[in-house]
Amino acid sequence: MTLMTGEQYLESIRKLDLNVYMLGKKIENVVDNPILRPSLNSVKATYELAHKSEYEDLMTAKSILTGEKVNRFTHLHANTEDLVKKVKMQRLLGQKTASCFQRCVGMDAFNSVFSTTYEVDQNNETHYHENFKDFLKYVQEKDLTVDGAMTDPKGDRSLPPSKQKDEDLFLRVVERRKDGVIVRGAKVHQTGITNSHEVLVMPTIAMKPDDKDYAISFAVPTDSEGITIIVGRQSCDTRKIENNADIDVGNKEYGGMEALVVFEDVFVPNDRIFLNGETEFAGMMVERFAGYHRQSYGGCKVGVGDVLIGSSALITEYNGITKASHIKDKLIEMSHLNETLYACGIACSAEGHKTKSGNYQIDLLLANVCKQNVTRFPYEIARLAEDIAGGLMVTMPSQKDYENPVTGKFMEKYFKGANGVSAKKRMKVFRLIENLTLGTAAVGYRTESMHGAGSPQAQRIMIGRQSNIEQKKELAKAIARIED
Ligand code: SF4
Numbered sequence: 001m002t003l004m005t006g007e008q009y010l011e012s013i014r015k016l017d018l019n020v021y022m023l024g025k026k027i028e029n030v031v032d033n034p035i036l037r038p039s040l041n042s043v044k045a046t047y048e049l050a051h052k053s054e055y056e057d058l059m060t061a062k063s064i065l066t067g068e069k070v071n072r073f074t075h076l077h078a079n080t081e082d083l084v085k086k087v088k089m090q091r092l093l094g095q096k097t098a099s100c101f102q103r104c105v106g107m108d109a110f111n112s113v114f115s116t117t118y119e120v121d122q123n124n125e126t127h128y129h130e131n132f133k134d135f136l137k138y139v140q141e142k143d144l145t146v147d148g149a150m151t152d153p154k155g156d157r158s159l160p161p162s163k164q165k166d167e168d169l170f171l172r173v174v175e176r177r178k179d180g181v182i183v184r185g186a187k188v189h190q191t192g193i194t195n196s197h198e199v200l201v202m203p204t205i206a207m208k209p210d211d212k213d214y215a216i217s218f219a220v221p222t223d224s225e226g227i228t229i230i231v232g233r234q235s236c237d238t239r240k241i242e243n244n245a246d247i248d249v250g251n252k253e254y255g256g257m258e259a260l261v262v263f264e265d266v267f268v269p270n271d272r273i274f275l276n277g278e279t280e281f282a283g284m285m286v287e288r289f290a291g292y293h294r295q296s297y298g299g300c301k302v303g304v305g306d307v308l309i310g311s312s313a314l315i316t317e318y319n320g321i322t323k324a325s326h327i328k329d330k331l332i333e334m335s336h337l338n339e340t341l342y343a344c345g346i347a348c349s350a351e352g353h354k355t356k357s358g359n360y361q362i363d364l365l366l367a368n369v370c371k372q373n374v375t376r377f378p379y380e381i382a383r384l385a386e387d388i389a390g391g392l393m394v395t396m397p398s399q400k401d402y403e404n405p406v407t408g409k410f411m412e413k414y415f416k417g418a419n420g421v422s423a424k425k426r427m428k429v430f431r432l433i434e435n436l437t438l439g440t441a442a443v444g445y446r447t448e449s450m451h452g453a454g455s456p457q458a459q460r461i462m463i464g465r466q467s468n469i470e471q472k473k474e475l476a477k478a479i480a481r482i483e484d
């Protein structure tokens with residue numbers, strides 16, 4: 001069954017037997033949980049849009065493994081056009097959900113594990129690439145959502161995996177058996193894990209020979225025995241469980257989710273292993289995944305930025321300040337910053353190249369420049385949105401007060417805007433801006449812009465490595481006519 005409908009996807013998640021904890025309690029039903037449901041809806045949108053003819057070109061692709069039509073989120077990029085379409089698809093979904101729609105981590109993991117396993121096998125007597133191809137065919141055929149899992153807890157950051165006091169601070173193999181391996185450890189900041197069918201684990205850093213047990217990549221179902229998911233808190237998350245607080249939530253339909261995922265002696269069968277001890281390839285897998293995900297942000301954050309810019313423009317209208325020149329200028333600045341991010345996402349895609357395995361890889365330098373800008377521009381866009389919105393975005397009383405006849409009439413009288421714009425309309429926009437800049441969506445739009453796909457310093461190291469200063473010195477010497 002290819003291309004699940006939104007409803008089929010929802011039912012498929014319902015069938016999983018996930019071991020999830022949140023706010024101190026075990027969650028038996030993640031699908032109908034009001035805090036988690038918006039995050040499920042965001043992933044569901046990746047299924048729904050694939051069935052709409054106007055988005056077919058962006059949302060679907062022809063698999064290079066099977067020739068079948070697949071959801072682009074399970075696709076191996078076959079050319080630079082695919083890389084560009086990926087970014088456009090992410091912008092589209094950012095616009096439609098105003099949140100993190102989570103399915104990209106799997107897509108980025110597929111493309112990096114695919115090309116890396118090919119090169120591992122070329123150098124070793126391994127058959128990881130075939131294992132991975134079989135896994136991905138299964139994913140494409142079933143149209144599954146897979147969570148790419150990279151970040152280990154890391155303990156003492158100055159020490160490599162094998163030198164940590166607690167051996168489990170990087171996920172590792174604790175037992176090698178004939179039929180597979182047993183793994184133990186954890187992955188943190190796991191985007192969308194409760195909405196995923198499978199989890200695809202990769203190492204988190206380049207490794208030395210001593211770290212052999214930590215150079216492990218594999219995929220297992222998210223409801224495998226031994227996996228525990230502990231959902232992360234988000235600012236204002238409990239507004240979602242209040243009655244009559246739909247407006248206060250800011251974005252009722254969509255959201256994102258992150259979690260700590262613990263692997264307590266989880267069994268991985270041989271055919272699901274994609275790296276096992278080849279420490280020299282851990283860095284390649286990490287670098288490629290990070291590169292793809294840094295490209296991704298040139299799409300998803302831009303789409304969310306579009307909604308934030310739209311909200312800011314809307315509130316200027318409701319406040320009656322559209323003619324003020326400084327407001328116009330701030331909106332222009334927001335667009336300029338947002339489109340600069342998009343330009344970087346498109347550029348690193350257009351400048352992509354073929355890997356030895358046949359799929360396409362982004363330009364690493366430009367993808368890192370893209371993400372470095374993402375660590376800054378959304379903050380400036382958010383600052384300008386707050387500037388434009390004014391203080392009411394954080395001082396507006398609740399929806400319940402608006403609905404209380406005693407207080408509601410005062411709110412309607414004193415919070416109405418220009419040209420009879422109702423207090424309710426203004427409240428809705430304020431809460432959306434609050435959601436994007438300070439509330440649950442700020443996880444994705446702000447802090448994730450900083451740290452997701454690697455913190456700013458990680459990009460600076462890559463930019464330093466890729467920017468070829470020596471060649472630039474030669475250029476200068478040639479112009480200045482310096483001969484050594
Ligand atoms: Fe996709 Fe962006 Fe969320 Fe990463 S942060 S999973 S790229 S939407």
Ligand code: FE
Nearest residue numbers: 191448452453
């Ligand atoms: Fe992310």
